[in-house]
Amino acid sequence: MDELQTLQSRVDAILRVPHSRPPVHTAQSFTEKVAATPPTSFSPFDPAQAQQANMLARRFVRLANSAEGTAGLQAVLDEAEKAGAIENPELVRYALMLFITHHPLGNQLKIKPLEKRAPQLVLPSKQPAVPLRVEARAARTAMVETTEATTTMVEATFAEATVTAAVTPSEALLNWFREDPKANEHHEHWHLVYPFNGDPVTGMTRDRQGELFLYMHEQMIARYNAERLAVGLDPVVPFPSLDDYSELVADGYTPDPNLVEGQTPQGQLFPYSSRPAGTQFADLGRPTRPAYRVADLKRSGDNLRQAAQSGTFQDGTPVTANLLGATMEATIDSASATVDGNAPPLTSLYGNHHNFGHVFLANVNDPRDFPNDVPGVMNTPVTAIRDPIFFRWHKHIDDISFLWQQQQPPNDFSDAPPVLVRKWLGGASTEHRSPDIILYFSTSNTTTGELQTTMRQRQFVFTEGNNQTETISYLYPREFFYFLRVENQLNQDKDVTVRIFLAPTGSYSGIAEVSEDRRMWIELDKFRHTLPASARTVIFRRAESSSVIRRPAVKNFGTITMPNPQADADDDRGDVSCDCGWPYNLLLPRGTAAGMNFRLLIMVTDWAIDQVPDDSTCGSMSYCGAKDKYPDSRGMGYPFNLPFPAGQTIAQTIAAQNNMAARDITIRLVDAVPG
Ligand SMILES: [Cu+2]
Incomplete structure (x- = not known):
């Protein structure tokens, strides 16, 4: 094995999200979730946490620059392994991926495709099929029956309980699109290539990053809308539609229970939380002293709308597509950016609107326990687009951009x-x-x-236990x-x-x-x-x-295996300088x-x-x-x-x-x- 290969296997080990327990819908993971206190999770949308990841990535950059060739990379990986022992491992993974994506030496290393780094994160949610009354019975059973002998029965009822809370049948018609492994990987990648705190090597954002933030997400909505029309759904409705931040979200979303958000040092797993139907934005943290207030989210949204409508920010700076995108996301180039070069806080004039929308919606299931609750999939780019609310929130963002565009000369x-x-x-x-x-x-x-x-299928095999399989359906163009x-x-x-x-x-x-x-x-x-x-x-x-x-x-998709990923299961080699972009398998809308x-x-x-x-x-x-x-x-x-x-x-x-x-x-x- 040459030196680079040795380093690559260390990278693979660090980036691998552990999921040590055998599968799937077991009573064990259910009861653990009830019993244990989750570790604080990592959200790249939370500006404070993103800043920490960015600082660690900058430390990696300095280490890489401090020695020649692979010695620099060695120092980076030593540091990453050390940091992994004391900091949130997700934060360390994110920082390492930022380094690999942006540093010329880091570019020699690869970021393996998502289905090899964290195969559990590409599992499809289950089709809702069972009537609601099953839910109560199943939940009760799962709480009592936890011994080995009754595991099978509990498995079955827990699975039913999961599906009753899932998205309504109509939204579920597009699970294949929102849960496409490569579409999710694309979204993860895009945010790694365009971090709102700037590239850890240069400290700067890229040319027209704010405009691209708006455009790339607008195109994701356009593609989703084509799929919605095809299955008889209306185009995406923005959430919130205008300035009413007390609006209820009618539909919920329940991810697959193997979609694991975090793990305690003892190895206990925390599946991403469901987003129950009928929730609304709520202050995050203790009600007497919330960490983040909905009123601030609303104020920043209203101020952004006002700037888009009038064509100028409050200090007189003209609104451009790029500055509006940077201010809405928000990046270090925001009209509200702080003097120390950080992305602005929620409480600033234009807030940190898009990012905090993700944070609020990720914690909407249990806002009072923030930051110690288990968040939903909106918490991180690698899973966010699975939830229909992702597209509704981004439609809200895009409507502000559209409002500005409509004031411009044709x-x-x-x-x-x-x-x-x-x-x-x-x-x-x-x-x-x-x-x-x-x-x-x-x-x-x-x-x-x-x-x-056409829709093609690939298999997902849990190689521990009885080789249980799941099927992932994905679109493929002729x-x-x-x-x-x-x-x-x-x-x-x-x-x-x-x-x-x-x-x-x-x-x-x-x-x-x-x-x-x-x-x-x-x-x-x-x-x-x-x-x-x-x-x-x-x-x-x-x-x-x-x-x-x-x-x-990427045209060939192999079987996904967990916990030990197959070598070269497909033709995705994870070459970081080329792996940003919309997946080929979703090139065309599906049609009918x-x-x-x-x-x-x-x-x-x-x-x-x-x-x-x-x-x-x-x-x-x-x-x-x-x-x-x-x-x-x-x-x-x-x-x-x-x-x-x-x-x-x-x-x-x-x-x-x-x-x-x-x-x-x-x-x-x-x-x-x-x-
Ligand atoms: Cu995004």
């Missing part, structure tokens, strides 16, 4: 290059049948107007290519940026045409291309090269078995203005940018980042612009796809 499309993508062979049309947008499946030599997805015909009307070569978007089309939830909502559009791709002079060219593009996807695409209508938009813009760098085969350009400069001079999400020209619908704008064209397609969920 995008002016007069800087379009002289190129033509035809709408229809007859000329201008709003029919969305562009002959220049051509799709092929990789396994077929005829064009298609239908894209396909591989396809674009052939885009674009005419360059200039008599010289022209560099252009090709932008591809997708939105559901049609009438849903009382909305006459959902694709007229610019926030429904999903970015599929963006890349540079050189068009030869005075010619119509065909641009070939693989869908898997998408700028939003983490590249190279009957075929769901979508509109594909191609927009060709002037590269001399955009400055989108040459294509990379590593990571996601659109979601993870680049170290120095975000790879597009336009507002993120352009042309959907700002209002469309006054008096024009999106469809009319597309019809009026030579550099835009759309094609209506269907996406069909099928039993199996090739590859």
Whole structure:
């Protein structure tokens, strides 16, 4: 074993979240939960805890810089192991991942995929199926029957008790999306790449980090909305919808009981808490002297809304997309940032709104016992998106951003290059049948107007005990290519940026045409291309090269085993410099078995203005940018980042612009796809 390999196995051991006990729904873990006091948990959303993790990561950076080559890394791991013995092990893991992600020496090490670091964190919650009356009986049984002999009976009833409290059937229809292991890993990664306390190496945030925070999460909502429409749910409703922070959340969420939040030094496990139905924001901590007050969360939210509406912060600084995102998250660049360079406290003028929303919602089940309660999945980026409330809270955040966008002048499309993508062979049309947008499946030599997805299964095996298995279902697209015909009307070569978007089309939830909502559009791709002079060219593009996807695409998913992960179960190697981005398996919305209508938009813009760098085969350009400069001079999400020209619908704008064209397609969920 060479030196780096030895170091890697030490990293793997530190990052491995222990789950020493054999599985699953046992009475043992249930009674332990009742009996023991949980350790204080670690939340990267809690600014004070995030600051501690960041300080430890900076200590790692100094150690790495203090010695040559692997000796520096050795010193870092010595320190991490030492810290793990006295500090919260989750905090140490987070700090070590920050170091590996950001330090050039750290980059030589890998962060294993989530299903190998903490396999229990990718287990699906159980489908709700049992009537409510089972709950009381089961809970009683579980409290009394704890001996070995009755374990089987208790297991069964406890499992039932769990499912009765789970999300309503309708929300549960999208558990596969919210609980997708790679989507959760993406969200964890994004926050590691963009820590709100700044990169531990430079102490700074990245270029346009605030704007990207808003855009990346807006796109997650757009994708979730496409899935919601497909199963007959309304688009995400913000929580809270406006300024009423006493609103009740009707639906609850119950994670799988193996989703372990923490462990006592004695090895007792604490499953993440459920978020019961019918809760509301509540002060955290002792009621006589709360640590955090809802009134402060509301005040900061109201102040943010006011700034978005008026276009200026209270000190007169103009609101920009970037500063608004930084202030809402909040990062060290917030309009309320403290002079010592820390992210602002909840009590500041603009608070620390998004982060504290996570903290409040994670502890909503037992607010008075904060910080000694066991939090829910909203506590940390690696599990937060499992709970439907994640999307509702982020819709609340996005609504403030949208409010600001709507006050801005519309995008002016007069800087379009002289190129033509035809709408229809007859000329201008709003029919969305562009002959220049051509799709092929990789396994077929005829064009298609239908894209396909399928649900695949992977097994999860508890290798201790009786090899009990669970099944994880995940979406997978049928591989396809674009052939885009674009005419360059200039008599010289022209560099252009090709932008591809997708939105559901049609009438849903009382909305006459959902694709007229610019926030429904999903970015599929963006890349540079050189068009030869005075010619119509065909641009070939693989869908898997998408700028939003983490590249190279992870396509093979193996069996997940616990407690001892299989070596190389899939083609995810955890190369930290490439592993940020949306997962390939979720590239396309799922569509429906009957075929769901979508509109594909191609927009060709002037590269001399955009400055989108040459294509990379590593990571996601659109979601993870680049170290120095975000790879597009336009507002993120352009042309959907700002209002469309006054008096024009999106469809009319597309019809009026030579550099835009759309094609209506269907996406069909099928039993199996090739590859
Ligand atoms: Cu997030």
